[in-house]
Amino acid sequence: MIAVVNTFEESWKDFREHLSQWIKVAFVPFVLWLIGLVFMEMGSYLFGEFKFTITPESVLQNEAEGSLVLDLYTVIHYVLETLAGLVLNINGYRYAALGEGGDKWWTFPLNKRLLKIFLYYLFIFVLYIVCAVIATGITAGSYVLVENIFLTVLLAILLAVGLVGLMTRLSLTLLYVAVDQKEPLRTSWHLMKGNVLKLFKLFFLISFVVLGIAILGSAIIGGVGWILSLVNEKLGSIIFFLFVPFGFFIWFVSEVLMMKAIALVNKQLMENK
Numbered sequence: 001m002i003a004v005v006n007t008f009e010e011s012w013k014d015f016r017e018h019l020s021q022w023i024k025v026a027f028v029p030f031v032l033w034l035i036g037l038v039f040m041e042m043g044s045y046l047f048g049e050f051k052f053t054i055t056p057e058s059v060l061q062n063e064a065e066g067s068l069v070l071d072l073y074t075v076i077h078y079v080l081e082t083l084a085g086l087v088l089n090i091n092g093y094r095y096a097a098l099g100e101g102g103d104k105w106w107t108f109p110l111n112k113r114l115l116k117i118f119l120y121y122l123f124i125f126v127l128y129i130v131c132a133v134i135a136t137g138i139t140a141g142s143y144v145l146v147e148n149i150f151l152t153v154l155l156a157i158l159l160a161v162g163l164v165g166l167m168t169r170l171s172l173t174l175l176y177v178a179v180d181q182k183e184p185l186r187t188s189w190h191l192m193k194g195n196v197l198k199l200f201k202l203f204f205l206i207s208f209v210v211l212g213i214a215i216l217g218s219a220i221i222g223g224v225g226w227i228l229s230l231v232n233e234k235l236g237s238i239i240f241f242l243f244v245p246f247g248f249f250i251w252f253v254s255e256v257l258m259m260k261a262i263a264l265v266n267k268q269l270m271e272n273k
Helices: 004-017 019-025 027-047 068-098 112-146 149-169 173-178 184-191 196-231 233-271
Strands: 049-054 060-065
Touching: 004 019, 004 196, 004 233, 019 027, 019 068, 027 068, 068 112, 068 173, 068 233, 112 149, 112 173, 149 196, 173 184, 173 233, 184 233, 196 233
Parallel strands: none
Antiparallel strands: 049 060
């Protein structure tokens, strides 16, 4: 069984006590993400063609027109962003489960493991989309047949719960791919049997705490900006540049807590198997 509160507390403790190691683990993904962002912004600046339009309120606005070169830069951005996520999953799960890689700044897994985790990620993503489309079709079809909004909403809720349950039972898959566990999908499906609700509660607890940190931090930054704007309007606007690194920090905390929690859940389930 999954110890929800203890797992969350241990994940948070690991984040605080090993922050420097986690920063090293996430360094390569951050660099990839940053390069991708630079590509997109550089493409918009160098190759974006602009035109002026007038809104119904008679306000002039800039709108970027499309261009093939700009589209290419955008594609590069999304490729690097996806690659950053895959590398983070490999580095993060291997550190969370095996304690590997926390002592090096540059860990780029350019190997079969990277290709494998991409294929599994793609499979899970496609599976989710297909199931969501089927569920939407069933819901819409039921309304056409019975024309009862209450039954349609009830069916939609049941299908949504089933979809969440399906994805939760596969939630250990990427961990197993990262640590070279055989049959990642089957192993995750088997171990998560009877533990879906517990893991969902754990994910909800992590998300709730991270959301609380995000709201509190945003309120503090916004409050400081408001106070500075009373002194000088331009000075107050500077504070908005803090929202970008703060947003990245929130994402970083969320990812670390989730990966460490999944590693701890796997350890508990393996011990109780």
